[in-house]
Amino acid sequence: MTSPRILVVDDEAHLRELLEITLIKMGLDVDSADSLASARTYLAQNAYALVLTDMRLPDGLGIELVREVTASGKNIPIAVITAYGSADNAVVALKAGAFDYLSKPVALDQLRLMVQSALRVGKPADTSAPQSGSAVRSGNALRLLGQSATMQELRAQIVRLARSMAPVAITGESGSGKELAARDIHALSPRADKPFVAVNCGAIPEALMEAEFFGYRKGAFTGAAEDREGFFQAANGGTLMLDEVADLPLPMQVKLLRAIQERRVRKVGATMEEVVDVRLVSATHQNLAECVESGRFRQDLYYRLNVIELKLPPLRERLDDIGQLVETILGRLSSFGSHAAPAVLTQAALAALRTYSFPGNVRELENILERALAFANDGVIEVADLGLKVTGLSPVEKPILPELGDEIQVSTVPIVAATPGVVGAEMALSASELPSSLPTHLDDIERNIIRQALARTHFNRTKAADLLGISFRQLRYRMQRLSIHEQD
Numbered sequence: 123m124t125s126p127r128i129l130v131v132d133d134e135a136h137l138r139e140l141l142e143i144t145l146i147k148m149g150l151d152v153d154s155a156d157s158l159a160s161a162r163t164y165l166a167q168n169a170y171a172l173v174l175t176d177m178r179l180p181d182g183l184g185i186e187l188v189r190e191v192t193a194s195g196k197n198i199p200i201a202v203i204t205a206y207g208s209a210d211n212a213v214v215a216l217k218a219g220a221f222d223y224l225s226k227p228v229a230l231d232q233l234r235l236m237v238q239s240a241l242r243v244g245k246p247a248d249t250s251a252p253q254s255g256s257a258v259r260s261g262n263a264l265r266l267l268g269q270s271a272t273m274q275e276l277r278a279q280i281v282r283l284a285r286s287m288a289p290v291a292i293t294g295e296s297g298s299g300k301e302l303a304a305r306d307i308h309a310l311s312p313r314a315d316k317p318f319v320a321v322n323c324g325a326i327p328e329a330l331m332e333a334e335f336f337g338y339r340k341g342a343f344t345g346a347a348e349d350r351e352g353f354f355q356a357a358n359g360g361t362l363m364l365d366e367v368a369d370l371p372l373p374m375q376v377k378l379l380r381a382i383q384e385r386r387v388r389k390v391g392a393t394m395e396e397v398v399d400v401r402l403v404s405a406t407h408q409n410l411a412e413c414v415e416s417g418r419f420r421q422d423l424y425y426r427l428n429v430i431e432l433k434l435p436p437l438r439e440r441l442d443d444i445g446q447l448v449e450t451i452l453g454r455l456s457s458f459g460s461h462a463a464p465a466v467l468t469q470a471a472l473a474a475l476r477t478y479s480f481p482g483n484v485r486e487l488e489n490i491l492e493r494a495l496a497f498a499n500d501g502v503i504e505v506a507d508l509g510l511k512v513t514g515l516s517p518v519e520k521p522i523l524p525e526l527g528d529e530i531q532v533s534t535v536p537i538v539a540a541t542p543g544v545v546g547a548e549m550a551l552s553a554s555e556l557p558s559s560l561p562t563h564l565d566d567i568e569r570n571i572i573r574q575a576l577a578r579t580h581f582n583r584t585k586a587a588d589l590l591g592i593s594f595r596q597l598r599y600r601m602q603r604l605s606i607h608e609q610d
């Protein structure tokens with residue numbers, strides 16, 4: 123069997139030799155070129171599993187080679203070597219189709235990881251063209267459904283960008299499928315057999331963030347009874363999804379930027395850094411560019427995360443997809459329940475869904491169908507079963523809720539007066555009284571507020587989250603933390 127062949131393009135003899143030796147030690151065949159012209163000659167003559175090029179060459183820029191190799195359609199991963207700290211070059215190369223980049227001075231452990239990853243891209247099963255309109259690849263179907271032209275284009279984009287290491291920023295309203303898209307990117311990538319880790323940046327207490335992201339050493343702080351890995355280590359070799367990334371506090375943004383630039387992290391309490399090989403996908407329903415303008419999000423981190431943008435359209439802009447989504451969701455719900463055959467919608471019910479605005483997008487459609495199924499007779503869902511008229515509470519009905527997290531406001535307990543029947547007696551403290559345990563007291567208040575919001579929305583978590591001004595996932599996290607269940 124022949125070894126995979128790598129083309130190294132660099133005019134610095136010293137660095138070229140170092141790269142050659144490292145690659146040969148990895149059992150690879152290496153050709154070396156010292157100019158663009160020579161690289162082009164090699165590329166015309168041989169098939170390569172990876173091209174590794176410097177940015178500055180005597181007869182032009184490495185980026186030209188990136189564009190040529192990408193345009194050739196030969197599916198050869200090409201990585202660039204950029205000058206230290208030149209984020210611009212790295213981002214430009216990734217946008218032009220480069221598979222990945224290495225910064226000078228080249229760290230050999232990073233080089234090895236990158237080469238291993240590139241060789242997985244080159245495997246035939248992973249690079250086969252998507253069949254019929256891009257939804258299926260290597261028998262691996264994308265889970266992001268939709269027949270509309272926008273969704274077909276989106277899936278084709280996912281197939282393309284799954285091959286590279288470029289950070290992807292996914293935007294879209296809540297429930298529009300951002301996490302599903304991230305999972306599809308991972309599942310189609312050469313990292314599919316490694317972990318996919320999704321982190322809700324808005325749900326981690328600020329004081330724990332560094333430890334959660336980078337891990338900690340035993341004894342680093344009170345309660346650190348043993349060494350623990352962070353999200354970066356957990357996602358090593360795979361994909362890390364930073365969900366609700368706009369919620370990251372500024373000090374953590376600095377640490378994250380550093381981890382991305384250096385591709386190394388240091389556990390809290392550790393002296394040594396460790397190399398991590400993680401592909402980053404970020405998501406938010408907020409406008410990150412506006413967050414940058416208002417100073418809430420660092421421009422340099424934005425630039426690093428936003429290399430490729432993936433926009434998920436709201437469901438109301440692709441109502442053509444409803445038929446397929448309804449069929450799939452009902453099929454799934456019936457396989458969980460006791461229904462023998464999947465339920466069906468009457469024509470009128472389907473038409474009603476097609477005129478609905480879906481503020482909670484596909485997640486709301488799932489909720490509507492789940493609820494409708496409980497009301498449907500003999501598995502036939504009528505318009506009335508959908509309950510579409512209840513689109514939320516009118517502003518006058520909105521309860522006056524204290525700001526969660528604002529301790530002063532919460533402890534003055536305005537909700538006692540608003541809804542005395544719901545608030546537990548233990549929370550109705552007089553102004554001079556103090557709770558015996560502040561955290562328990564605040565948890566009780568939060569639990570009650572969430573229960574009220576759930577009761578008012580008939581346990582529709584999407585609407586309850588809207589009512590409380592938090593994301594669905596933040597609500598779900600808080601419900602888990604406070605042990606709130608549907609039957610409560």
Ligand SMILES: Nc1ncnc2c1ncn2[C@@H]1O[C@H](COP(=O)(O)OP(=O)(O)OP(=O)(O)O)[C@@H](O)[C@H]1O
Pocket residue numbers: 265266267268294295296297298299300301302303365407447484485488593594595
């Ligand atoms: N195009 C789609 N095809 C099939 N299912 C979808 C699609 N889009 C979303 N869903 C489903 O809708 C639900 C919400 O999707 P997901 O969690 O990916 O949304 P999100 O945009 O990440 O939401 P949030 O911003 O609230 O975290 C999931 O159950 C997901 O499987």
